Amino acid sequence: MLRRPLLRPVFSALLVASIAPSALAAEPLRLKHLYRCEDALDTQRQTFCLTARGVSDGQLQVVLDGKALPASAVRRGDGLRITLESKSYQSGPLWLKQGNQVSNPVWLSMAGSHVVAARPGEVAENMDGLNTYVDLVSVVIEEDAQGLDTAKALARKYGAEVVGAIAPLNTYQLRLPAKDLVQRDAMVLRLGSELSVDAVVIEESSAEEQEAQAGASQEDQLGEEEWAANRFVDAVNYYQRRIPSKRSPITTKPVRIGLIERNVDFDAPDFRDYLGAAERQGHTPHTRLYSRDADKPDGHGSTVAGILAARWNDGGNTGFLRGLDGAGPGFEVIVDRNSDAGITANIAASVNLVEDGVRVLNWSWGIHRIGAKNIHGDEVDSLVRSGVAMSGYEELLEEFFLWLRREHPDVVVVNSAGNGASFSGADDYRLPSSFVTEQLFVVGGHQRSEHKDVAVDDPAYVTRRSSSNVDTRVDITAAACVRASTAKENQQGSVHCGTSYATPLVAGVVAALMSINPDLHPDQLRMLLRRSAMTIGEEFDFEPTDADDLTAPILPSERGFDLNDKDIGRSARLDMQKALDLTVRSLNNKQ
Structure with missing residues (x-):
């Protein structure tokens, strides 16, 4: 098999900062943009442009991976220019420090892939x-x-x-x-x-899922029961108690997670303590978050990132990996989109992140072909692309997954099934969820049903979210509704719903499983998710997908080869706690 060369550019960097006037020095110090500019093909030096707010005329430090760059490497004029020797630096979080202020950390990748967005x-x-x-x-x-x-x-x-x-x-x-x-x-x-x-x-157009907010009646109903359907808190409690157990503690390994999103609002209480090196007393190691800064706390990127990294009980959202602080190995959550150049930029960012050591990619985005039909026979009218564009995207995505399988077989991509009430598994309808590869997990969405008197593990506890895409290509379903982050503490965030928000629940669990057993391969991780899954739906059959089906039916091999198991034929619903427990048990097979 022919292998195409991996070009690893020799690195030096130039950051051009837009410096706010001194009158605005009281503003918080924030990094808004960090992207390649000038000659993107220069293998001797890479150039990055940086936009910041809250910068004054005083001394300014640029910190890369915890170390301030020497004065000889930094020049300030109309902007900020930094030159780095490739043999002395690696990819890492970069932030600014001025006086008592520190900015949000942004991931600076030396991997070299970059595409330009149209003006x-x-x-x-x-x-x-x-x-x-x-x-x-x-x-x-x-x-x-x-x-x-x-x-x-x-x-x-x-x-x-x-x-x-x-x-x-x-x-x-x-x-x-x-x-x-x-x-x-x-x-x-x-x-x-x-x-x-x-x-x-x-x-x-743009590549992101723009999820519609839930209606007022659904917002009134949203509560603890949404994530209880996936045993979110039970999973955090299990990890916190089982991993550091005095009788048989488990050694964990750190995991990097990449979110292909635009930015996160670091002024929100959910993310305020991630600034700079994010040092926290009593939590070493702990979760870290790297991202460009957003202007609003309830944006798509902030909500997706919040499901993994938001502080607890402060500003609307609640982060699963943040809940593992103290017991976990210290997860790194990297938010990056490379540029605003659509799907191509998403792939460029994904390539960089994988080469920088990310093992889990969260893709809360996807597109439908113009003319795609939903399960009712009507045309999908959101996130559509022309046939010509879809053909190009399909080839690019195929190259990505072939490269991933060849060069990085331990990496998992977790992708949202989509919200067109359509079919995820047909490439005439949907990308990228239609790809069939062990390294791509597809996530559908569910919400709390009207049955209030049933147990959590009862299939009737939840119902398929009507907009969620369906069919046997969907691996598992998770809660689709979440409250977004807020600008002030102790406020109730607005409700956001869609498969975009079910996806990071699965990505977070996969990262936690990897931290427990880093030797797990993608097919083993999928099997753990499916074996541990609760069920959803009322159908007991293996017939072609219809409007009541959501995921691939649970197989006898996923229930100990018991042909009479009550779960056989039903759709799969994420059980975060049981997935962790099965992974801990899998450690016995390594001995």
């Missing part, structure tokens, strides 16, 4: 009514070709410029000399016919 004047509306990039496309180069050399040759032939790269996937971004979509489409057709080109990727 407002560089997008246009296509025939499907979707915004699309006019002059930026990405080409996936064939495996037997030298990626960078081929991309440069194509750029010369078409009068284009190579402006971005995901070298491990042999993918390079070109800026075409196109002034409108007619010119772009003509060049895309010609590029796609090149023998050295596997696929051309065009970008349409």
Whole structure:
């Protein structure tokens, strides 16, 4: 099998900071953006642009992975410029320190993959009514070709410029000399016919799941019972008691989790103590969170990250991994999207994070093809893309999962099933959940049912959330509704619902399982989730998916080969506590 080269650029960095006026010095010190700029193909030095608020004219320290950079490496003029020798530095959290203030830490990756986002004047509306990039496309180069050399040759032939790269996937971004979509489409057709080109990727709209908030009646009903359906608190209690047990303590290993999200609001009480090195008395080791800063506490990124890392009982959300502090190994939660360049940027960020040691990727995003039908036969009208765009995305995602299987077989991607009341397993309908690979876990959403007098483990305790995508490609379901973070303490956050918020519940548990037994492979992790699962739904059959089914039916092999087990044929519902318990028991098999 031919392996494409992994290009690991020699690193030096340049950060250009937008410095707020001294009149705004009282503002909190926050990092808003950190992204590659200038020549993204320079293998001798990488350039990063940094935007910050709350910076004054006094002495400013730039801290990378806990160590202040020497004065010789930092220059301040119109902006902030930092040059690092590649042999002396590695990827790590970067933050600013000025006086008594420290900023939020942002993950600075030296892995080198980066794509450029289009500016407002560089997008246009296509025939499907979707915004699309006019002059930026990405080409996936064939495996037997030298990626960078081929991309440069194509750029010369078409009068284009190579402006971005995901070298491990042999993918390079070109800026075409196109002034409108007619010119772009003509060049895309010609590029796609090149023998050295596997696929051309065009970008349409944004890549994120924009979940609708729940209605008022659902908000009134939202309470402890939503996460109780997955035994959230029971799992935290089990981990806190069992891991440090005096009789048979378990040695845990730290795990890095990557969230492909834009930012997190560090002014919110849920995240305020993650600033800088996030030192906390009495909690060593403890969870750490790295992200660009957001302006509002209830954004998509803050809510997804909060399910893993939010402080308890302060500002709306509650973090599962944060609840393991003291007993756990110290989880690192890295929030990054690379740039605003859509799906391609999501993949670039994912490649960087995996190369930086992330073992669990949380993808709370996905897209549907235009014309996709939901389970009622109506067209899906949210998060849709044209057939041309979907074809390019499919090729890019395929390259990613092939690379993941070849180079990083221990990494797991946890993906939301989607909220179109459609089918997750057909590539004509949905990406990326339709991919069938051991390393991709797909999560559907459920909510508390109207049956108030049933036990938690009763299938009737929950019901499928009507908008959740379905079919046998869905591995497991988890609670879809959560309260977002708030701007002040002791406030009740707004209700957000969707598979985006079920996904980090599964990602958090998978990270916890890895911390207990780091030798578990993706297929073993999936089996642990399925064997420990409670059930949902009333159907006892293996018929094709209909509107009442949600996940792949539980098999006899997932219930000790007992053909008469009551769970056989039902859909799977996450049981966080039992998954941890089964993993602890799996340690006996290692001896």
